Amino acid sequence: MAKEFLGWVHADPYAISARNPENNKGSWTVLIKKHKTENKPKKSAKPDKLDLEILYTKFKKIGE
Structure with a gap:
């Protein structure tokens, strides 16, 4: 078996x-290799600029 x-x-x-x-x-x-993923963005990664146009149109429709 060994x-x-x-x-x-x-x-x-x-x-x-x-x-x-x-x-x-x-x-x-048994020692096992840890699988490291590459080319995967971090979950905490934020876009450089926030697109507020979507929010403006959404709340404009609610306010009417």
């Missing part, structure tokens, strides 16, 4: 390494 598990870890592109703790031979610790 050879099969280590083979799976080496074949997996996202797994870095695996180890078997001394005190519990049935458990495994």
Whole structure:
């Protein structure tokens, strides 16, 4: 089982390494690469200028 598990870890592109703790031979610790997304804008990114024309037309219609 240990050879099969280590083979799976080496074949997996996202797994870095695996180890078997001394005190519990049935458990495994696998280190996994964290997927980093690129070219994705941050959620807090705001446009440079606020387009108020949409609000003006909306509230102008409400005020009439």
